[in-house]
């Protein structure tokens with residue numbers, strides 16, 4: 001199994017976490033996204049990381065790769081067995097990509113300082129909804145999104161929270177005080193062996209996102 005990845009990329013981060021949680025051996029191929037290799041361009045139809053090559057098949061799109069890994073390596077499942085819970089897990093994974101991510105990047109990419117508060121409030125509201133309706137309904141005593149076991153929902157969201165120190169540094173954005181479950185979850189996730197194995201420190205992200213924030 002080959003994984004084309006880039007250290008900076010939150011989407012590739014999702015897949016690295018899934019492989020580590022599953023304990024699946026893979027060859028890690030770090031791509032320079034400013035100077036993509038011929039082999040990467042051959043296997044990645046959008047020229048984006050992550051891309052996975054397994055048994056001669058190429059797969060791409062982080063959320064789809066992660067579902068594939070969960071189905072292909074069912075020991076240590078990362079999705080609930082109950083179809084209703086599985087659907088709810090997918091709702092929150094979809095909410096991450098469809099709503100949270102664009103509002104997350106809008107905060108750091110915004111160039112008009114007079115719009116900062118409005119954008120940060122919108123992002124905070126995304127988290128409040130997740131706190132109330134996601135964690136509130138599904139997490140029980142936590143610490144993970146679906147309760148005691150880590151799942152693909154956690155892996156879809158966590159990479160953005162590892163990057164949060166850059167948002168705090170450049171825009172003063174933090175997990176809102178009225179989202180204690182999310183704050184505890186982010187800490188629990190950061191402590192997992194998988195997360196620690198591939199973690200970058202705050203300084204790496206602060207430097208990495210300087211261009212976005214400038």
Ligand SMILES: N[C@@H](CCC(=O)N[C@@H](CS)C(=O)NCC(=O)O)C(=O)O
Nearest residue numbers: 009010011033048049050061062063
């Ligand atoms: N929806 C994709 C997004 C992947 C993505 O945007 N990857 C970025 C890096 S974070 C990339 O490879 N960009 C290179 C390019 O667009 O040229 C996924 O979830 O895998």
